[in-house]
Amino acid sequence: MADPDLSAAIKAALAAVEIPGGGDLAGYGGLSEIIVTPGAVAFAIAVAPGMEAAFGPAREEAVAVTQKVAGARKILVSLTGGKPPAGPTFSHGKPVPAGKTAVPGIKRIIAVGSGKGGVGKSTVAVNLALALHAEGLRVGMLDADLYGPSLPKLLGLEGRPAIREDGIFTPHEAFGIKAMSIGSMLTPDQAVVWRGPMATSALRQLLRETDWGGLDILVVDLPPGTGDIHISLFQQAEVDGVVIVSTPQELALIDAKKAIDMLRRLNVPLLGLVENMSYFIAPDTGARYDIFGTGGAEAAAQKLDMPFLGAVPLVMSIRETSDAGRPVVASDGAGPEAGAFKAIAQRILAATPALRG
Numbered sequence: 001m002a003d004p005d006l007s008a009a010i011k012a013a014l015a016a017v018e019i020p021g022g023g024d025l026a027g028y029g030g031l032s033e034i035i036v037t038p039g040a041v042a043f044a045i046a047v048a049p050g051m052e053a054a055f056g057p058a059r060e061e062a063v064a065v066t067q068k069v070a071g072a073r074k075i076l077v078s079l080t081g082g083k084p085p086a087g088p089t090f091s092h093g094k095p096v097p098a099g100k101t102a103v104p105g106i107k108r109i110i111a112v113g114s115g116k117g118g119v120g121k122s123t124v125a126v127n128l129a130l131a132l133h134a135e136g137l138r139v140g141m142l143d144a145d146l147y148g149p150s151l152p153k154l155l156g157l158e159g160r161p162a163i164r165e166d167g168i169f170t171p172h173e174a175f176g177i178k179a180m181s182i183g184s185m186l187t188p189d190q191a192v193v194w195r196g197p198m199a200t201s202a203l204r205q206l207l208r209e210t211d212w213g214g215l216d217i218l219v220v221d222l223p224p225g226t227g228d229i230h231i232s233l234f235q236q237a238e239v240d241g242v243v244i245v246s247t248p249q250e251l252a253l254i255d256a257k258k259a260i261d262m263l264r265r266l267n268v269p270l271l272g273l274v275e276n277m278s279y280f281i282a283p284d285t286g287a288r289y290d291i292f293g294t295g296g297a298e299a300a301a302q303k304l305d306m307p308f309l310g311a312v313p314l315v316m317s318i319r320e321t322s323d324a325g326r327p328v329v330a331s332d333g334a335g336p337e338a339g340a341f342k343a344i345a346q347r348i349l350a351a352t353p354a355l356r357g
């Protein structure tokens with residue numbers, strides 16, 4: 001069935017779902033657009049503040065009737081208070097962490113973030129995860145960049161994740177690590193506009209409705225900047241630390257500082273700063289060129305009073321292996337590029353031994 005037909009069929013099926021106060025879900029004004037992807041169906045039900053519990057059974061029923069129409073797709077239905085979830089107050093006082101609960105099957109969670117886009121967060125996240133795996137840890141990755149997922153490409157993930165009968169995802173596996181990305185449920189050209197509450201609900205389900213099967217560490221690849229998704233992750237799960245990626249340029253560092261400020265306000269531990277695309281090694285002569293004035297991030301880390309975790313060179317092989325879905329730590333584990341990521345992983349584990357589980 002084509003996507004528009006399927007969303008119409010789902011809407012028709014939702015007419016069988018009664019809602020509190022009378023009427024049915026299909027005719028309810030708070031029902032969002034129904035997003036259909038090859039692997040998932042997602043929609044939100046906006047309810048008046050305080051009505052979330054009353055709508056719980058309707059949500060469950062909506063999932064059930066949708067599942068019947070949508071076949072093997074994963075059903076993501078969120079109940080929202082009509083507004084994005086209340087974030088922490090930045091203007092005064094410390095934010096109150098609300099409702100953090102452990103994620104089944106995961107001992108520790110670390111996230112990789114940046115202030116600015118395109119600085120190499122996903123590249124660092126994937127290679128760091130593989131380097132932690134090389135240290136003997138059981139590692140998984142969650143692609144929290146719902147707006148621009150990159151794990152399927154970086155890890156060469158093919159097809160959709162399997163969904164068990166009880167609706168739980170079985171994650172992909174690549175190079176010995178587990179991986180979940182909404183990107184595996186989209187067509188290559190499909191851009192999904194997640195509205196705030198839907199995004200946070202999708203993230204929650206990717207995190208909590210996946211059979212991680214026992215991990216020492218989950219590495220989360222964050223979207224750039226400081227948005228709803230970050231706040232939602234830090235509010236719902238105990239994140240043991242964040243690695244900040246920056247390029248050496250001053251502007252990227254200023255943005256990194258903004259992200260760091262947010263994390264401090266949210267009381268999320270900072271593991272340290274990675275300088276990516278730090279220096280260039282000429283492929284012919286092996287000579288090192290500090291094209292952007294290397295050392296910016298190291299000095300910035302000192303100023304910001306956080307550990308400097310290491311520098312990653314700007315080299316074609318990192319880009320090419322990422323593009324080919326064979327990250328350098330997996331494809332050339334003994335090489336110097338992999339060495340840079342492994343040194344970062346070792347520094348993180350040395351500074352926070354509890355991460356070893």
Ligand SMILES: Nc1ncnc2c1ncn2[C@@H]1O[C@H](COP(=O)(O)OP(=O)(O)OP(=O)(O)O)[C@@H](O)[C@H]1O
Nearest residue numbers: 117118119120121122123224277313314315318319
């Ligand atoms: N050290 C490096 N050497 C060469 N190329 C790199 C390096 N790090 C990242 N790249 C390339 O830079 C581009 C951006 O990297 P990446 O997607 O990891 O950044 P990002 O910060 O996750 O971006 P976004 O903000 O879009 O999520 C990619 O093409 C990647 O292959």
Ligand SMILES: [Mg+2]
Nearest residue numbers: 121122145150
């Ligand atoms: Mg990215």
